[in-house]
Amino acid sequence: MENLVATLTNTQFLIAVLAAVAAAAVVFSIGATFFSGGSQMRQRIKRVALEREKMRAEEMARLRGSAGGADQPRSIRQAAGRDYMKNVVERFSLEKAFMDENTAEKLSRAGYRGQAAMTTYLFLRFATPVVLFVLTFTYFSFAIFSDKPLWLNAVYALGIGLLGAYLPNLLLKNQTVKRQQSIKRSWPDALDLVLLCVEAGMSVEHALKRVAKEIGAQSIALSEELTLTTAELAFLEDRTRAYENLGRRTGLDNVKSVMQALIQAERHGTSVGSALRVMAEEGREARMMEAEKKAASLPPKLTVPLIVFFLPVLFIVILSPAMIRVFSNSFINGGG
Template identity: 70%
Template sequence: MNIVQLLTQRDFLIAVLAAVSMAAVVFTFGSTFIVKSEMKQRIKRVALEREKMRAEEMARLRGGGATEGRGIRRATETKTYMKNTVDRFDLKKAFQDDATVDKLAMAGFRGQGHLTTFLFMRFATPLGVFLLAALYTIFMAPGGRPLYLNLAYSIGAGIVGAYLPVVMLKNTTQKRQFSIKRAWPDCLDLLLLCVEAGMSVEHAFKRVAKEIGQQSAALAEELTLTTAELSFLEDRGRAYENLGRRTGLDGVRSVMTALIQADRYGTSVGQALRVMAEEGREGRMMEAEKKAASLPPKLTVPLILFFLPVLFIVIIAPALIKVFGGPVASTIGGN
C-alpha cells in the first residue's frame, strides 16, 4: 500500500487523532499531579526550614553552642556517595565560592544537601559527558576518523558539559525570579491592606503568603520563611535583608530597605509600603509600555517574510494570468 494512501485513509486519521487526544488528556492530568506534588514538597521544605531555625534560635537563647534539634531533618537527604566524593576530592575548595550559597538560595535550593549535590554535579557531569561522547565517537560512530580526533571531540563535549549544572541553575533562578517579580506588586498591595487594617508585620507576611500562593508559589515560600525569621530572630532587619538576598531582585531589596529604615527610625510602615506599592504599580505599567513599544520592531521581520509575499502574489497573480493566459486562450479559440 502506498504511504500517501495510508496517510489519507479515514481509519488511520481517526486513530492518529484519538492517540493525540489521549496523549493530551494524560498530559493534562499528569501535569496537575506533578504541580500538586511539587507544592507539597515546597510546603514540607518550608516547614522543615522553620523547625531548623526554631531549634537554632532556642539553642542560641539558652547559650548552647549546638544548633541541632531533635527530630529535625533536612528537606533532601544527600546520598552517601555524593558526600564522600565531595569530601574526598575537596570539591568545596574547587567549585564553591562566596556567592554559591546565595545562587542556590535564589533558585530555591537551601541547605547543605543541595550544596553537596550541586558540587557533585559540577564534578560528575563533565566526566559523564566525556565518557558518553567517547563511547559514541569511538565505538558507535567512528566515521573513519583517527583516535586522537575522536578524543578531542570527546574532551570538547566534556568541557561543554562542565557548564551544564551552572546553566541549569541559572535557568531555574530566572524562572523563579520571573514568578516573584510578576506577583510582587500584588504582594505589596496586600501587605499594605493588612498593615493598614491593624495587623502586625509578622501576621501581614503570614496572611499574604497564604493568599499569594496561587499566583506565585516561590514568593509564598519566601514570605513564609521571612515570617519564621521575623518570629525567631532578634534583629528584624536581618530577616528583611535575607528576603532581599534570597530573591536577588532590586525591587524586593528596595522594599526591604524601606522596611528596615521604618523599623530603625520608628516611621510609619504603612506609609513606606504605600509609597513602594505605588512605585511597584508604576514599574509594572512602564514594563507593559516597554513591551508594547518593542512589538512593532519585532513584527517587522515576520511581516516581510510571511505577509508581504502573499500580498504581492494576491495582487499580481490576476494580472499575470491575464497577460500570459491571453495569447494561449486566443490560440486555442482560433484552432
C-alpha cells in the same frame, strides 16, 4: 557480535531509538505535569516548614548558650543527602575547587537550600564532565566516527566534556531566572495585599503570613520566601536581618527597595503603612511602565515577520489574477 554492532550503528535503528526516547520523554513530562502539579505547592510549603524548624532549633540552641554545638539536631534536608555524593565531595575536596562565598546565595536564589543541595551541586559540577566524556567517547567510537582514530574521538569527547562542565551552572541560572520572574510578576499584588493587611491593623508578621497563604496560588516561590521571612521575623534577634535576607534571596531590586523602606521604618519608628503605600504606588507605576515598554517594542518586532511572511502572500494574492489573465491572453493570441 558483528550483527549487533551493525544494528547499533544503523542509522534507521538510531533514529527509531531516539524517536522512542523522545516520545517517552513527552509522555512522562505530560504525565508528571498532571500528577505532580497539585502536590508542588505542598512540597514547597513542607520544605519551608523544615527550614522553619531548623531555624527554631538554632535559635533555641543560641538562647541556651550552645549554638553550633555537637548536639545540634540535623535538619531532614541535610539527612536526605546521598552518602556517596558526600563521600565524593569530601574525598576530592570539591568545596575548595567549585565553592566560593556566593555559591550558597546562588543556590538559595534558585530555591535550593541546605547542605544536601550544596552537596548535590558540587557533585554534579564534578560528575557531569566525566559522564559526558565517557558517553560521547563511546558513541563516537562505535557509531558516528568508528573509522576515525581513537585519539581523535577522545579529543572530540574531551571538548564536549569541558562544555558539560558549565551545564550545572546553566541549569542553575535558568532555574534562578524562572524563579525571579515568578516573584517579580506576583510581587506588586503581594505588596498591595500586605498594605491592606497592615492598614487593617495587622502586624507585619501576620500580614506576611496571611499574604503568603493567599499568594501561593499565583506564585509558589514568593509564598515560600514570605513564609521563610515570617519565620525569621519570629526567631531572629534582629528583625532587619529578616528583611535583608529576603532581598538577598530574591535578588530583585524592587524587593530590595521595599525591604530597605521597612528597615528604615523599623529603625526610625515611622509608619510602616505609609512606607508600604509609597512603595506599592511605585510598584504599580513600574509595572505600568514595563507594560508600555513592551507595547512600544511590539511594532519593530513585527516588522520582520510582516515583511517575510505577510507581504509576499499579499503580493501573490493581488498579482495572481492579473498574471493569469496576461498569460491566458498571450496563449490565445499565440495560438491564433
